[in-house]
Every structure is written in C-alpha cells, then in structure tokens.
Amino acid sequence: MAPKKKGPAKRLAAGRPPVLQRSKSISRSATKALINKHHLLQKRKRQAIVKGNAAEEAAIETEIKALGGIEGYQEASLQGQRHDRGGDSSRVLMKWLEPCLSTHGTNSDRRLRMLEVGALSTQNACSKSGHFYIERIDLNSQGDGILQQDFMERPLPRDESEQFDIISLSLVLNYVPEPKDRGEMLRRTTQFLRAPERYLESPHLQASFSSLFLVLPAPCVTNSRYLDEERLVAIMKSVGADPEQLRCCLELILPPWTMEPDRPGFPCETARSARTPPTWEFLELGRCPDWCPESDGIPDLAAPAIPLK
Numbered sequence: 001m002a003p004k005k006k007g008p009a010k011r012l013a014a015g016r017p018p019v020l021q022r023s024k025s026i027s028r029s030a031t032k033a034l035i036n037k038h039h040l041l042q043k044r045k046r047q048a049i050v051k052g053n054a055a056e057e058a059a060i061e062t063e064i065k066a067l068g069g070i071e072g073y074q075e076a077s078l079q080g081q082r083h084d085r086g087g088d089s090s091r092v093l094m095k096w097l098e099p100c101l102s103t104h105g106t107n108s109d110r111r112l113r114m115l116e117v118g119a120l121s122t123q124n125a126c127s128k129s130g131h132f133y134i135e136r137i138d139l140n141s142q143g144d145g146i147l148q149q150d151f152m153e154r155p156l157p158r159d160e161s162e163q164f165d166i167i168s169l170s171l172v173l174n175y176v177p178e179p180k181d182r183g184e185m186l187r188r189t190t191q192f193l194r195a196p197e198r199y200l201e202s203p204h205l206q207a208s209f210s211s212l213f214l215v216l217p218a219p220c221v222t223n224s225r226y227l228d229e230e231r232l233v234a235i236m237k238s239v240g241a242d243p244e245q246l247r248c249c250l251e252l253i254l255p256p257w258t259m260e261p262d263r264p265g266f267p268c269e270t271a272r273s274a275r276t277p278p279t280w281e282f283l284e285l286g287r288c289p290d291w292c293p294e295s296d297g298i299p300d301l302a303a304p305a306i307p308l309k
C-alpha cells in the first residue's frame with residue numbers, strides 16, 4: 001500500500017471543537033445588510049402566517065436558515081457591539097446613570113434589579129458595573145447567564161419583588177415585525193417596572209427609576225415614513241410614560257457626518273452637545289420615565305402603519 005501523502009500541517013485551531021472556534025469578523029456593511037435582510041424576512045414570514053400561507057412561510061423560513069438563522073443574526077449583532085463599531089449600547093446607559101449610581105454605591109444589598117431583554121452577552125457595560133442584579137433573557141440564549149425566554153411569554157410579576165428597577169430593551173423592539181406586537185411589547189415592559197413610590201425615600205434614585213432603556217436604530221426615527229420623534233413620544237405616552245421624563249437612545253447607522261451639530265431635523269439639545277462615539281446619537285426627550293401603569297387604554301401602536309404627512 002502506498003504511504004499516505006502528508007498534507008500541509010494543520011493549525012491547532014483546526015482541531016478545536018466548533019464551539020471554541022473564533023467567530024469570523026464580518027464587514028460593517030455585510031453586518032448591516034444581514035441584519036436588515038433578517039428583519040425583512042421576519043416581517044414577510046409574519047405576513048405569510050397572518051395570511052395562513054404555509055408554503056410561503058416555509059419558503060421564507062428556508063431563506064432565514066440560509067442566512068444563518070437567528071444565530072447568524074445574533075452573531076452580526078454582536079459584531080455591531082464591537083468597540084470600533086460604536087460599542088455596546090449599555091455604555092450609554094451607564095453614562096446616563098453614573099451621577100445617580102455613584103451616590104447609590106455598589107453594596108450588594110443596594111444593587112438594583114435589571115431585566116435585560118434580548119441579551120447577547122454577560123459582559124456588557126451594565127453587567128460589569130456591579131450596580132445591578134441582572135436577569136438576562138433572549139429568544140435564543142447564547143450561553144450561561146442568559147435564560148432562553150420570549151419576553152412576550154414571560155409570566156407577569158406576582159409582586160414588587162419580581163419587578164425591576166430598570167429594563168433594557170436595546171435593539172429588540174425593531175426586531176418585532178408587527179406594529180401591534182411592538183405596542184404590546186412596550187406596554188408589557190411597564191408591567192415589569194416597579195412603581196415610582198418605591199423611590200420616594202431615595203431622592204437620587206427617584207430621578208432615574210424605574211425606567212426603560214429603549215434603544216432603536218436611528219433610521220427608525222430619523223428616516224422613517226411612519227415614525228418621528230413626535231410620534232415616538234405619543235406612543236410612549238400611550239403606554240403610560242411621562243413625556244417629561246423620557247430618554248431614549250438611537251443607534252446611528254448613518255455615516256458619521258450626520259453628527260454635524262446643526263443637522264436639520266434633529267432638534268435635541270443633548271444630541272447637539274454630547275460628545276459621543278461616532279456611531280451613537282442620543283435622543284434626549286427629557287429624563288427617565290416615571291411610569292404610570294394605570295394609564296388607560298391600549299397603546300395605539302398600529303400608528304406606525306399610518307405614514308407621516
């Protein structure tokens with residue numbers, strides 16, 4: 001028998017089990033294209049389900065799989081959290097909360113409760129801060145410390161001990177294909193937040209808690225036929241947020257030149273004055289929310305289906 005031909009020496013990494021292999025870096029534009037395509041397919045799939053068209057639904061599901069499924073989408077999202085691509089949004093949150101949290105301290109008995117919906121990592125800025133007990137959930141858990149759970153199916157809190165001081169909903173709302181479901185998701189967050197009375201004896205906390213940290217891709221607000229700042233405020237009001245207390249964070253996917261302070265159409269003071277990393281922009285609508293869970297009426301988030309005039 002002829003001796004086996006020796007191939008080129010393999011690198012050690014080639015023998016690693018797949019879970020240990022380093023993920024490939026995807027270019028910024030490929031990341032963005034993949035995320036957008038995924039959102040589009042989710043929307044079309046939702047429409048196919050509503051129409052009861054099983055064949056179309058299956059075809060779209062095949063397309064989603066070919067794109068890498070939810071894992072591919074999450075991988076692309078993680079790439080977006082890289083420092084050189086604007087970093088993780090919770091850095092912005094920590095910056096906002098710094099004045100109040102530095103007074104509060106990090107004693108374990110004083111830590112605040114955070115629910116992170118759509119958590120991709122246990123290593124972001126709020127996780128590292130030491131200020132929070134964090135419950136992390138995601139539709140598709142990427143590892144220990146992240147519970148696999150659909151927020152929409154999460155049992156409602158039975159009492160205040162199961163509620164949270166803050167909920168992070170960063171780049172999750174825009175993942176939900178149907179306007180009505182987006183409304184329901186927002187409304188649901190209010191049921192998980194602690195009542196403002198809880199903070200009456202801690203004036204430094206009162207200014208910021210309880211609150212929702214809402215992050216949206218900037219074009220959802222700055223370049224949308226259906227949503228602008230005014231409508232976003234109206235939507236937040238309809239779920240019971242005090243408009244004077246709102247603060248929301250937009251992930252800017254537009255080129256850095258749009259950070260020009262006098263860019264028309266972005267009248268927010270903080271956006272003008274903040275020294276921000278190039279891919280983030282802040283929408284300062286006031287301070288943090290003072291939720292009023294009793295607010296009547298179901299939010300009319302079908303609103304985004306009505307084009308702006």
Ligand SMILES: C[S@@+](CC[C@H](N)C(=O)[O-])C[C@H]1O[C@@H](n2cnc3c(N)ncnc32)[C@H](O)[C@@H]1O
Binds near residue numbers: 117140151175
């Ligand atoms: C773009 S990633 C955002 C990750 C991270 N929060 C960030 O800011 O970079 C969106 C994540 O939200 C998760 N997600 C979407 N809808 C969800 C739901 N109903 N419940 C839990 N997680 C959800 C997705 O699985 C995905 O991992």
